[in-house]
Amino acid sequence: MKSGRFDTTILTLCFAFLYIPIIILVIYSFNASKLVTVWGGFSTQWYRQMWSNEGLMDAAWVTIRVGILSASIGTVLGTLAALTLVRFTRFPGRMLFSGMIYAPLVMPEVITGLSLLLLFVAVGIDRGFWTVTIAHTTFTMCYVAIVVQSRLITFDRSLEEAALDLGCPPVKTFFKITLPLILPAVIAGWMLAFTLSLDDLVIASFATGPGATTLPIKIYSQVRLGVTPEINAACTILIGIVTIGVIIASVVTKRQEYQRQRDEHFAAKGA
Amino acid sequence: MAKSLGPVKRKFTPWTDPAAQPFIRFENITKRFGTFVAVDNLTLDIYEKEFFSLLGPSGCGKTTLMRMLAGFEEPTEGRILLQGKDISGVPPYRRPTNMMFQSYALFPHMTVEKNIAFGLEQDKLPKGEIDTRVQEMLKLVKLEQFAKRKPSQLSGGQRQRVALARSLAKRPKVLLLDEPLGALDRKLREETQFELMDIQHTLGLTFLIVTHDQEEAMTVSDRIAVMDKGIIMQVATPAEIYEAPNSRYVADFIGDINILDGKVVSTTAAGGQAGTVRLDCGGLAVAVDQECAAVVGNDVAFAIRPEKVRISLDKPADDSVNAAYGEVWDIGYLGDFSLFLVKTQDGRVLRAAQANVARLVDRPITFGDMVWLSWSADAGLVLTR
Amino acid sequence: MSEAHALKPSPARWLVVIFPYVWLTLFFLAPFLIILKISLSDTAIAMPPYTPVFQGFGAIGDFISQLDIENYIFLTDDPLYIDAYLSSLRIAVISTLLLLLVGYPMALCMARASAGIRPTLVMLVILPFWTSFLIRVYAWIGILKPEGLLTLLLQTLGIYGPDDQVQIFRTETAVFIGIVYSYLPFMVLPLYAALEKLDGTLLEAASDLGCPPWKAFWKITFPLSLPGVIAGSMICFIPITGEFVIPDLLGGAETLMIGKTLWTEFFGNRDWPLASAVAVILLLVLVVPIMIFQNQQQKAEGK
Numbered sequence: 037m038k039s040g041r042f043d044t045t046i047l048t049l050c051f052a053f054l055y056i057p058i059i060i061l062v063i064y065s066f067n068a069s070k071l072v073t074v075w076g077g078f079s080t081q082w083y084r085q086m087w088s089n090e091g092l093m094d095a096a097w098v099t100i101r102v103g104i105l106s107a108s109i110g111t112v113l114g115t116l117a118a119l120t121l122v123r124f125t126r127f128p129g130r131m132l133f134s135g136m137i138y139a140p141l142v143m144p145e146v147i148t149g150l151s152l153l154l155l156f157v158a159v160g161i162d163r164g165f166w167t168v169t170i171a172h173t174t175f176t177m178c179y180v181a182i183v184v185q186s187r188l189i190t191f192d193r194s195l196e197e198a199a200l201d202l203g204c205p206p207v208k209t210f211f212k213i214t215l216p217l218i219l220p221a222v223i224a225g226w227m228l229a230f231t232l233s234l235d236d237l238v239i240a241s242f243a244t245g246p247g248a249t250t251l252p253i254k255i256y257s258q259v260r261l262g263v264t265p266e267i268n269a270a271c272t273i274l275i276g277i278v279t280i281g282v283i284i285a286s287v288v289t290k291r292q293e294y295q296r297q298r299d300e301h302f303a304a305k306g307a
Numbered sequence: 308m309a310k311s312l313g314p315v316k317r318k319f320t321p322w323t324d325p326a327a328q329p330f331i332r333f334e335n336i337t338k339r340f341g342t343f344v345a346v347d348n349l350t351l352d353i354y355e356k357e358f359f360s361l362l363g364p365s366g367c368g369k370t371t372l373m374r375m376l377a378g379f380e381e382p383t384e385g386r387i388l389l390q391g392k393d394i395s396g397v398p399p400y401r402r403p404t405n406m407m408f409q410s411y412a413l414f415p416h417m418t419v420e421k422n423i424a425f426g427l428e429q430d431k432l433p434k435g436e437i438d439t440r441v442q443e444m445l446k447l448v449k450l451e452q453f454a455k456r457k458p459s460q461l462s463g464g465q466r467q468r469v470a471l472a473r474s475l476a477k478r479p480k481v482l483l484l485d486e487p488l489g490a491l492d493r494k495l496r497e498e499t500q501f502e503l504m505d506i507q508h509t510l511g512l513t514f515l516i517v518t519h520d521q522e523e524a525m526t527v528s529d530r531i532a533v534m535d536k537g538i539i540m541q542v543a544t545p546a547e548i549y550e551a552p553n554s555r556y557v558a559d560f561i562g563d564i565n566i567l568d569g570k571v572v573s574t575t576a577a578g579g580q581a582g583t584v585r586l587d588c589g590g591l592a593v594a595v596d597q598e599c600a601a602v603v604g605n606d607v608a609f610a611i612r613p614e615k616v617r618i619s620l621d622k623p624a625d626d627s628v629n630a631a632y633g634e635v636w637d638i639g640y641l642g643d644f645s646l647f648l649v650k651t652q653d654g655r656v657l658r659a660a661q662a663n664v665a666r667l668v669d670r671p672i673t674f675g676d677m678v679w680l681s682w683s684a685d686a687g688l689v690l691t692r
Numbered sequence: 693m694s695e696a697h698a699l700k701p702s703p704a705r706w707l708v709v710i711f712p713y714v715w716l717t718l719f720f721l722a723p724f725l726i727i728l729k730i731s732l733s734d735t736a737i738a739m740p741p742y743t744p745v746f747q748g749f750g751a752i753g754d755f756i757s758q759l760d761i762e763n764y765i766f767l768t769d770d771p772l773y774i775d776a777y778l779s780s781l782r783i784a785v786i787s788t789l790l791l792l793l794v795g796y797p798m799a800l801c802m803a804r805a806s807a808g809i810r811p812t813l814v815m816l817v818i819l820p821f822w823t824s825f826l827i828r829v830y831a832w833i834g835i836l837k838p839e840g841l842l843t844l845l846l847q848t849l850g851i852y853g854p855d856d857q858v859q860i861f862r863t864e865t866a867v868f869i870g871i872v873y874s875y876l877p878f879m880v881l882p883l884y885a886a887l888e889k890l891d892g893t894l895l896e897a898a899s900d901l902g903c904p905p906w907k908a909f910w911k912i913t914f915p916l917s918l919p920g921v922i923a924g925s926m927i928c929f930i931p932i933t934g935e936f937v938i939p940d941l942l943g944g945a946e947t948l949m950i951g952k953t954l955w956t957e958f959f960g961n962r963d964w965p966l967a968s969a970v971a972v973i974l975l976l977v978l979v980v981p982i983m984i985f986q987n988q989q990q991k992a993e994g995k
Contacts, residue, residue, distance in 0.1 A: 043801040050798040057831035117712035136716040144934020151723030174719040198412035200399040202426030271827040299459040
């Protein structure tokens with residue numbers, strides 16, 4: 037369909053709205069002046085200062101460990117949950133189960149966070165690294181479940197049946213056929229889980245305890261005191277990591293897509 | 308691609324031999340999905356080395372029946388015997404049957420070779436033997452030079468061959484084919500049909516094919532089971548199914564046919580003996596020579612294939628043949644023959660086909676002509692159900 | 693037709709169900725029951741600042757007798773809480789409408805763009821979503837505050853005098869900007885998904901049958917995109933109602949939102965039972981939209 041000048045204008049405005057604040061943030065992280073509105077020349081001093089800020093670095097390290105751990109557990113549980121949603125159409129409590137998968141996606145974080153905290157206190161677990169990891173696993177697994185589920189819905193069941201038919205037992209079939217084919221979705225799920233964990237402030241604030249301050253908690257406590265170029269620098273690095281990750285992921289998908297199209301072209305000719 | 312002619316086929320009719328043991332027996336099989344009855348108390352015998360077709364419209368239960376044999380579904384009632392042994396409860400990965408899927412179900416992340424080797428690897432065969440068998444299979448389906456390709460790099464026809472090779476690699480006792488040629492275009496389909504027959508004959512396997520394509524079933528099968536709503540309407544050879552359908556459903560499902568409602572006026576075909584049955588089909592008197600259990604006054608149907616109806620401008624000389632008079636209402640020119648739709652005086656439309664034996668652009672019979680349709684007493688059929 | 697349980701389910705298969713089921717029951721469902729119980733408890737001075745729930749499992753009788761609804765009565769007594777609930781709902785409704793207003797044209801333009809650039813556009817919408825929520829809200833502080841970049845821009849353009857400042861920061865307007873900015877991808881993606889799968893020949897058919905484009909939009913495009921509108925609205929409305937970060941960082945003292953109230957009760961006043969009661973009521977308020985959302989998801993899943 038033709039996309040007129042009107043469409044282009046709207047899209048340009050919307051994307052400008054989405055990107056300008058982030059771009060400004062990145063630019064001002066290189067500002068030599070401490071004042072936000074004054075451009076004092078290019079400088080990387082805030083990055084150096086950030087690097088030597090032990091509190092910030094500790095928080096970053098905690099965040100990465102929580103992220104990797106919770107994303108990994110969340111991906112395993114989420115993939116199992118997706119299999120349950122797609123493959124087990126009837127079992128007692130299925131409604132409850134799918135409810136527990138969908139609800140955390142929209143549940144206000146303050147509720148999820150508060151309720152988890154009260155659970156940890158009620159059973160007497162000391163809050164810290166592990167409670168944050170459990171909390172993050174709980175909500176990220178639901179996102180993973182949704183991502184993997186959408187792949188499983190379009191999965192051709194006859195591939196599994198063919199494996200069974202050729203003598204491959206069910207568990208082996210899952211690892212030899214199903215898992216390799218849904219792997220891109222599982223990896224995407226992991227990446228999403230990791231970013232969500234990296235990003236979370238509210239749930240972590242409730243679930244954490246002494247010694248387990250995550251980066252968003254740290255940033256939040258400093259942001260409340262006002263805009264600082266040091267935080268701009270930390271944010272820029274976070275944005276950079278995520279952007280590079282997403283770009284790599286999309287290049288890989290593009291190449292796969294290209295390969296597939298080439299294959300099909302090849303096949304059409306070979307026929 | 309040059310079509311190789313296999314060995315000359317012999318007459319093969321184990322089902323007429325009362326001593327023959329069935330290779331596969333479906334015994335009073337019922338399959339329900341919730342309240343829906345997919346297969347209804349069905350009993351069927353299939354013999355060794357037979358090429359057997361399950362034919363019917365979608366939803367008639369043919370695929371369910373096949374999937375029960377493969378082990379993907381368990382019968383709700385009844386049992387399935389393979390070489391006399393009950394295979395209920397045996398999971399699909401331990402059954403000596405292999406299936407070629409409608410979608411082919413080729414593993415997209417494996418090469419052609421790996422796909423074909425997959426089943427053999429599950430049996431933990433030595434590597435050397437797997438390689439030999441894969442090569443053998445590639446040769447059989449003429450894909451030697453495509454061994455290292457991925458399924459996405461193959462054309463539809465090539466994928467179909469890989470699927471066939473993969474399902475044959477384990478030398479199953481029974482090969483199940485679910486609409487095997489459905490995705491191919493017409494010309495390739497016809498070619499492949501003959502290849503399938505050759506392979507079946509060469510390897511001496513039992514083939515069970517599920518299809519909704521009557522031509523395919525007619526071409527490849529030793530016997531066909533025509534199914535409708537979970538029951539078998541008729542099991543017979545392709546010729547019997549076409550020439551002697553046992554019901555309106557089968558007659559109508561296979562090929563083109565005229566069916567007229569009628570009443571038995573008189574019959575000499577009593578007690579399963581051949582004789583002449585005279586019918587009154589709403590004013591049109593018809594005589595049919597056949598075995599028939601119908602008695603005088605029964606409501607029956609008269610069926611006749613269009614190619615068995617002669618069409619002429621003159622009244623047939625012989626008074627003993629059946630005849631109807633009418634106007635040519637429409638003509639379908641199909642190249643090898645023409646189909647005439649003739650409206651008789653009582654307003655019925657009968658179809659007559661005429662082979663176009665001479666090379667003519669203007670045919671002697673055209674729209675609006677008054678014509679005579681005629682057929683002999685052994686051309687049509689009385690259908691009692 | 694072919695269903696997973698057509699085969700006799702082996703007991704091992706149930707392990708697939710059990711692990712996520714148990715996890716979610718333990719860490720999602722159980723906490724809600726606890727929150728319900730605590731909202732009915734007395735505030736205690738000791739740490740943790742409430743009377744513990746589990747004093748041995750035998751004390752069922754005590755458990756019942758300990759319940760009291762004083763926290764809820766307190767909530768209805770103090771207009772602060774009712775105002776906060778109403779204000780949250782109002783802000784969520786207005787924000788959702790604003791999001792539709794911005795998101796729908798954007799999604800429509802994306803769906804109408806040529807097939808070649810559509811994946812890139814989708815990528816561009818998703819990308820900000822991958823960057824930290826907190827960072828994105830933070831970025832607006834620098835822009836909106838009185839001595840911020842917006843003021844600077846307007847002064848440079850000569851619209852504002854050198855002493856004028858933009859008075860948006862710490863107002864409700866700033867909250868709306870922050871919400872629309874943060875939630876836009878959540879609104880655009882479901883809308884785009886619904887609009888993109890719309891069959892282009894439908895509009896051609898409408899046009900062929902004499903329907904002008906604007907009418908075709910209301911008669912064909914919009915009704916068919918309704919599932920996307922509902923999904924997008926629910927995905928935004930529910931979390932916005934309980935939003936904390938945005939009103940806290942961009943809003944002022946007069947911006948009442950229940951998420952912020954809960955946070956203050958919890959971290960500021962350390963009144964855990966009251967915070968729990970606030971959460972329970974917020975949950976009750978959101979039960980209906982959550983049900984709608986779930987229903988939509990299950991419908992989509994059933995397809």
